[in-house]
Amino acid sequence: MADQDTIIVLSTDAIAAREREAAVREFYGRICMRLDLAPLERGELRLSASTTILPGVSVAHGQVAPMAWERTAALQQDANDDLVVSWIAGGWRFDTARHEAVETSPGAPCIMPMDRSWRARAQNGDWTICARFARSTLTPLLRHVGDLRPDAINPGTPEARLLLAYVEAVAGGAIGPGLAPLAAQHIADLFAAAVGANREVDQVVAGRGVRTARMHAIKRYIEENLHRARLSAETAGRGLGLSPRYIRRLFAEEGQGFSDYVMQRRLERVHRQLASPLFSARPIADLAFEAGLVEPSTFYRQFRSRYGMTPSEVRAGRAP
Structure with missing residues (x-):
């Protein structure tokens, strides 16, 4: 992950129709997200997204047509072990060999680990927000990062609501280099609190010195x-x-x-x-x-x- 504040903006409307699907699959899917993208119900791969890259964390917001995201065994050869938490208007259906299929309620978060295979589908992407963490960002806060279930965050808790609001705020505007590390730390702290971190981490989040x-x-x-x-x-x-x-x-x-x-x-x-x-x-x-x-x-x-x-x-x- 980048160590400086960077914003990447992508809209399929800016790509010629004949080149759109190939460009989205290859650049935004396989290169940027490290995922395979596919439209649902013979639809088009249409999306608009803005991604802000912070130290150890990136956040994004946008809109997507109904589609599926897949982390394949072939893509896992990159050894990327980031952790993604994503919210989407219509909710996710998340399939993995490790757990039974998980269906989140509309607007609820889903945790997606990049170190294993899975497939996520969303029928309604009128809005979507996500935060992506380098594993090294979360390791000092969470002892068992790899054991988190896709639905480990209860969307009704104050911690979960604050996490979403903060990610949305950071994704919605430029963050200067002086604030970028602080914003990244706050997002990681809020994520740890939202998944129910232990008391020591709660104390860190409550009063980080x-x-x-x-x-x-x-x-x-x-x-x-x-x-x-x-x-x-x-x-x-x-x-x-x-x-x-x-x-x-x-x-x-x-x-x-x-x-x-x-x-x-x-x-x-x-x-x-x-x-x-x-x-x-x-x-x-x-x-x-x-x-x-x-x-x-x-x-x-x-x-x-x-x-x-x-x-x-x-x-x-x-x-x-």
């Missing part, structure tokens, strides 16, 4: 730099303009060392990839190396200590 904001920035930096074997409090400090001592103290206050947290996130990343068929052809050593685990003996020892089994056993499907 400088210390908490800095800790969130540090954890985001870690997520974005896990592949760097030399990732340390010193390198994070240089990247964020903070002292290594201060960074270590923040982690100590949470009861965990900086290096321990980095190792935890690296092992969790490799474990997630080993359990996914998308990475079944990749050598285990390569996955570990790309997560910054360059010493094989250390990786295997730490992995078995954490999960009680070897990486090969997890890949074979014997994970608990």
Whole structure:
């Protein structure tokens, strides 16, 4: 995701009729959204949308003709693991192999994870709004991002209503570079509250201070730099303009060392990839190396200590 404020506007009315469907499918669908688009009931692929890209979050609003959005196994080869929450006038029908089909009420939110296959259909797109999160934006706030059900947000709660209103406000106008990080953080906080985050996160959302904001920035930096074997409090400090001592103290206050947290996130990343068929052809050593685990003996020892089994056993499907 982009790290600067950007607005992308698209309207199919601006595309010649003979080129419209191909352009929408390829550019807006496969390139921008990383989805396959198809009209319903032999209709046309018509839409207008404005997308605002913030640090770690993008928000969009617009109108669409009746259509289907599909995240296919082929498209998942991009390894994108963003999380999308989307509202649409007529409600969604959301089909996935992991859950029974979910039908949301008109205007209710639906959570759509980009790291698995699904198909979403909407008959009425007189208006639609969505927010898309980089996984690293939500990880410090939610412990089990990948376990959220499509209908995890109750649209009748104050948190859900505030989330929708805030996303709509941000999507409706330009956000300057100075406000972009703050707006992105607020959207992530509201999403965490709307899905019923734990008490610690509720406290963060209710009263985010400088210390908490800095800790969130540090954890985001870690997520974005896990592949760097030399990732340390010193390198994070240089990247964020903070002292290594201060960074270590923040982690100590949470009861965990900086290096321990980095190792935890690296092992969790490799474990997630080993359990996914998308990475079944990749050598285990390569996955570990790309997560910054360059010493094989250390990786295997730490992995078995954490999960009680070897990486090969997890890949074979014997994970608990």
